[in-house]
Amino acid sequence: MLKMKKPVSVLPYGRQSIDNDDVAFVVRTLKSPFLTQGPAVEAFEHALCAYTGAKYCVAVANGTAALHLAVASLGLKKGSSGVTSPITFLASANALVYNGIKPLFADVDAKTANMSPEALQCVIKKDTRLIIPVHFAGCPAEMKRIDAIARRRKCYVIEDAAHAIGSSYPDGGRVGNCAYSDMTIFSFHPVKMITTGEGGAIMTNDKKFYDRLRSLRSHGVIRDPRVMKKNPGPWYYEMRELGFNYRLTDMQAALGLSQLKKINQFIARRQQIVSRYNAAFRQRSWIRSVSIDDKSHAYHLYVIRIDFRKLKISRKNFMGRLARSGVGTQVHYIPVYRHPFYSRNFKVSYAWFSQAEKYYEECLSLPLFPGLKDSDVKRVISAVLQCGQDIL
Numbered sequence: 437m438l439k440m441k442k443p444v445s446v447l448p449y450g451r452q453s454i455d456n457d458d459v460a461f462v463v464r465t466l467k468s469p470f471l472t473q474g475p476a477v478e479a480f481e482h483a484l485c486a487y488t489g490a491k492y493c494v495a496v497a498n499g500t501a502a503l504h505l506a507v508a509s510l511g512l513k514k515g516s517s518g519v520t521s522p523i524t525f526l527a528s529a530n531a532l533v534y535n536g537i538k539p540l541f542a543d544v545d546a547k548t549a550n551m552s553p554e555a556l557q558c559v560i561k562k563d564t565r566l567i568i569p570v571h572f573a574g575c576p577a578e579m580k581r582i583d584a585i586a587r588r589r590k591c592y593v594i595e596d597a598a599h600a601i602g603s604s605y606p607d608g609g610r611v612g613n614c615a616y617s618d619m620t621i622f623s624f625h626p627v628k629m630i631t632t633g634e635g636g637a638i639m640t641n642d643k644k645f646y647d648r649l650r651s652l653r654s655h656g657v658i659r660d661p662r663v664m665k666k667n668p669g670p671w672y673y674e675m676r677e678l679g680f681n682y683r684l685t686d687m688q689a690a691l692g693l694s695q696l697k698k699i700n701q702f703i704a705r706r707q708q709i710v711s712r713y714n715a716a717f718r719q720r721s722w723i724r725s726v727s728i729d730d731k732s733h734a735y736h737l738y739v740i741r742i743d744f745r746k747l748k749i750s751r752k753n754f755m756g757r758l759a760r761s762g763v764g765t766q767v768h769y770i771p772v773y774r775h776p777f778y779s780r781n782f783k784v785s786y787a788w789f790s791q792a793e794k795y796y797e798e799c800l801s802l803p804l805f806p807g808l809k810d811s812d813v814k815r816v817i818s819a820v821l822q823c824g825q826d827i828l
């Protein structure tokens with residue numbers, strides 16, 4: 437009989453870590469009177485405030501909803517413009533478009549792939565009212581400089597920290613404390629640092645934004661008798677503006693609370709894996725790591741850069757070789773302006789983005805998540821080095 441070769445299981449680039457405590461937390465909520473709009477959501481919001489140092493938190497259905505609402509709460513004039521990074525997931529720019537704001541892109545820094553403050557200065561226009569820097573891969577953007585530019589140009593700042601819960605700024609403050617911004621958003625998608633399945637949150641220190649975000653999250657409704665136009669009875673509520681149902685459920689919030697208790701442990705493991713990758717790849721001139729060793733970095737992604745043209749192999753073939761050795765990889769990200777929707781509606785010249793273009797040509801994300809075993813890390817390292825040896 438023909439013996440079939442067992443297929444190699446492929447390590448993904450990211451994956452959640454769920455243990456029995458997480459399951460118990462969720463089950464307890466499932467058995468409670470509240471599946472949504474209950475105490476777990478508020479407890480999760482308080483825990484996120486305590487963890488980051490921000491005053492207020494509004495938990496929502498996902499990171500995209502967080503961005504959508506954060507921009508909406510500013511009440512910007514339709515047709516004004518906002519600047520974000522091209523090396524990000526689509527949601528950072530889509531949040532501008534949902535709100536009728538024209539998206540502009542600032543080229544990225546050659547080392548970190550974060551928004552370059554110099555490029556930002558050049559891109560900002562008279563009608564620019566908002567800047568959305570992205571803490572790519574978990575590495576904080578240069579917030580001090582971006583904040584200074586924003587103040588000079590009278591722009592709001594919303595930090596897209598979908599990758600960066602647990603990272604710190606150079607001054608030691610935690611990302612999410614909004615020391616350099618009006619609002620900061622997180623995502624709790626399963627590949628992120630902690631997960632709620634789908635989920636997100638907006639952090640702010642401004643009560644005015646907090647109140648509006650809470651209302652927008654739930655259809656634009658308010659229930660506070662001190663603010664309502666009238667108050668005929670306890671059943672009464674008012675819809676003041678067009679909002680959404682972007683609520684997080686209590687089951688999700690319970691999972692988030694349980695996950696947040698383990699965040700330091702998750703990050704410590706991510707840092708350990710990054711140090712091992714860096715030590716193994718440091719000697720190879722054909723690999724450059726975007727993730728330098730840094731204890732203030734929570735490391736959502738581990739990205740390497742390879743000059744595939746110089747190596748005379750396509751990235752597709754390189755990825756295929758790694759996949760056959762059981763190593764899954766991904767490209768983070770296709771520059772946003774290259775997507776058909778953006779090139780059709782918001783035309784740019786690729787020549788304006790020399791660093792983003794070069795980065796996109798060379799980047800490749802390797803597996804990085806707390807559940808990677810030491811033997812998996814070794815497998816990734818030897819598969820990558822073997823690929824190089826075969827090619828060079």
Ligand SMILES: Cc1ncc(COP(=O)(O)O)c(C=O)c1O
Pocket residue numbers: 498499500501524525527528570596598599623624625634635636
């Ligand atoms: C930088 C960035 N911003 C926003 C989002 C959107 O988050 P979500 O998937 O929770 O909607 C993501 C998700 O991958 C992201 O990577």
